[in-house]
Amino acid sequence: MKIAIIAKTLIASLGLLVLFVPNQASAQLVPQPWVSVGGKDGDTTYAIGARALNFGVEVGTGPDGATGVDVLKFINLPVISPYLGVGLYSEDKGVAVSGGVQVSATDKVFVGAGYNSVRGVNGQLGIKF
Numbered sequence: 471m472k473i474a475i476i477a478k479t480l481i482a483s484l485g486l487l488v489l490f491v492p493n494q495a496s497a498q499l500v501p502q503p504w505v506s507v508g509g510k511d512g513d514t515t516y517a518i519g520a521r522a523l524n525f526g527v528e529v530g531t532g533p534d535g536a537t538g539v540d541v542l543k544f545i546n547l548p549v550i551s552p553y554l555g556v557g558l559y560s561e562d563k564g565v566a567v568s569g570g571v572q573v574s575a576t577d578k579v580f581v582g583a584g585y586n587s588v589r590g591v592n593g594q595l596g597i598k599f
Contacts, residue, residue, distance in 0.1 A: 516530060537561075538563065570584020
């Protein structure tokens with residue numbers, strides 16, 4: 471019984487440590503831009519975004535000419551960075567929610583996949599400076 475409690479505590483502690491480990495300050499200050507192409511209901515959707523200090527902003531167009539802005543929060547893990555976001559869109563689309571993951575492909579390039587409730591499923595390609 472004591473071993474199970476110790477194991478659970480250790481796993482939870484390591485998980486929290488990974489979430490809150492500090493990153494290099496120089497890496498956080500340089501924005502990481504990306505482009506995104508996706509689709510919803512047969513319409514092609516586009517977006518551009520940038521990330522700094524584990525927050526991101528994405529401006530995109532959706533079906534029926536809807537345009538909007540999403541604010542994203544990233545969880546910086548060693549290779550992957552999952553994110554969640556909320557946005558506001560025109561053309562009576564209202565509030566959008568989004569989520570996805572970005573993965574480092576090389577030292578300077580990352581790819582991602584995500585879903586936005588207005589713009590649908592999308593793929594991302596970005597660069598790191």
